[in-house]
Amino acid sequence: MEFDPQTALPLGLLGLMVAFALGWLASRFDLKQWKREQQESPKAYYKGLNLLLSEQPDKAIDAFIEAVQQDPGTSELHFGLGNLFRRRGEYERAVRVHQHLLGRGDLSVTERDRAQHALAQDFLKAGLFDRAEAAFKALEGSAFGTDAKLELLTLYERTRDWPAAIEIARQLEAAGAGSFATRVAHYHCEIALEAETCRRAAEAEAALHEARTAAPQAARPRVLEGHRHVQAGRHREALAVWDDLLAVQPTTFPLIAGDYAASALACNDDAAASSRLKAVYERQPSLDLLTALLRLTPDAAERQSLLRAHLQAHPTLSAAVVLLKEQLARGESLSVADAEQLQLLAAAAAKPGQRYRCAACGFEAQHYFWQCPGCQTWDSYPPRRQEDQ
Template identity: 55%
Template sequence: MEFDLQAWLLIGLPLAFVLGWLASRLDVRQMRREHVDSPKAYYKGLNLLLNEQQDKAIDAFIEAVQNDPDTTELHFALGNLFRRRGEFERSVRVHQHLLARADLPASERDRAQHALAQDFMKAGLFDRAEAAYRALVGGEHDREARLALLNLYERSRDWRNAAEMARALEVSGAGAFGQRISHHWCEVALEADARQQSAEATEALALAHQAAPQAPRPQLIAGQRALAAGQAGEALTHWEALLQADLASFSLVAMAYAQAGQSCGQVERARATLTSAHEAHPSLDVIKALAVLDGSALAQSPLVLPYLKQQATLAAAQAVLNRPAEQWTQECADAVGKALDKAGRPLQRYRCAACGFEAQRYFWQCPGCLSWDSFPPQRIEDQ
């Protein structure tokens, strides 16, 4: 019996070792096969994607996901591909599947939530996109979520929420949003005036000025509201403050400023302000306003020809062309010719019919798309 036990031990121990070794080798081979098959499908999909074969790339990624359903990166790649192709429903399903997994780490869950929010945004489902982005506020994607919500509120004209979100972004250190917030409250003021809610509009305009004291729009709107209410003198004060804050923006209300000066009997004040504005920042709109104060036509203004010589715009050239024949001089002709030459320059080129490339000289082969005979033999203005 003792001999038999020793014999079994001598035979059994090596056999057990061999069987264990074989089992481990089979397990390693299986693991290697799984890990090799998945990257092969992944790299195949990546190669197809680089070759702009998106349909075949999607099939390859689906195959890779089936081989390794636990790999989140493949799911994200597949979802992004669906979104780029406009297949938002399939993209949503992929990302919702990721969110439904109980073993998903918190960082990957936030990433899937962010991708899902982008799906809803691209699909035009703004209410669902808002809820998805709201779920990301305070997390790893906080700044991206708040910026997306800000754009969403602006797109849907939800100005109060837009102002609140812009303020939160500014507090968090994402940048300066004062000018943007000022525009939000200006929009609230205009909507309130449209509903004849004057007190609400006044409050919103005050918040707009508070958000960006140097912003031109609150002063511009305040002047317009004052003029509409019959308070022309107050309108002049607001627009003079606008002139101090932003010279260029004053030209937007130059004509209204002249009319306000006339209606309240302060023509000389208006003329002095407009003259100062034109000297600091020449503008045809300001010249028109000065002509109104003088009771003359724009063509008669002595400021038009110097402005045309300086700016060479078609609007100024048209004003000079409207002058009576007896006031027409060689100086006028030269200034108008210069303006017409400047305006006509973009049209004196050849344009490729295939890609739209423009050039001053004619090409038989387009330098842009390399097409032959794609340039019509006529310039743009002759077509």
């Protein structure tokens, strides 16, 4: 068969037209499919968000998984899903989501650091402290560097790695993240306590010195130093340290008021100590200070006067118990005024137990309700008061 140019030309043109038509149809099909996917993905996302706001986390997770499957390239959906897993305690699934993100090659540096930070938080929440530490350290120099150091500080506190905590706190201070002096002082105090437990006196003393150097106004180093003197039988030295505490942090003094009185009695300095305690008590009355002051007051009538004055000004059950002990120790019966005061205290203390509590929402009321005023549930109040249950 001979070649006819006039016939070949229309056939070639027809082939080109067919190819163009097929390409156009394919592009239209792909475009429609892409539009449909783009429409379905936000729908699934908003569905998950709505379920989450409606406090239906299980269904919300299913919706987010569907959205991720429809649009696996969207990193925000992965972050949202991973955070949901972590909040629900499903740390292994959260780790898988964030590791998948880190394995993608199309993430920007910022998104990669964000995924690394999320993965480190997963490990921390799961209790995998070694892996969390390594993950946080990998963020050094990134936009999440300061946050990672703060998380590391928390991690070292939980694992009681005080030297590492001190180092991280110093780095944070150098980076301008604020002052960590008080926390560093606490870390040194913890080191001192551990050294004292292991009978390493020199190390404990050095740690307390570092604590006072880190935070000169901190109360805890002085409290511990005084206790060390007491354990060694150096009561005058303990009193001197705690006098310094009284001058620097007077609000903390009630914590060691009883020990202060005991040391004063041990070195026959009870008169001077009683005078100091009275001055402190007048400025900031507390039962701890009163109890210490009573130990230094030999006269029974004066002790009774101090107790009644405190109970009248500060009517608490704890103060009433101290008064009762004092009366029993003396073998005396309560006066009418004391009995009336104790009756008022007992009535006030009994009030919380006289309430009814809704079994559905916990709403408490003095009167019984057939329908809870809080959650509107019927028959949700047990017919017994709290103190009877």
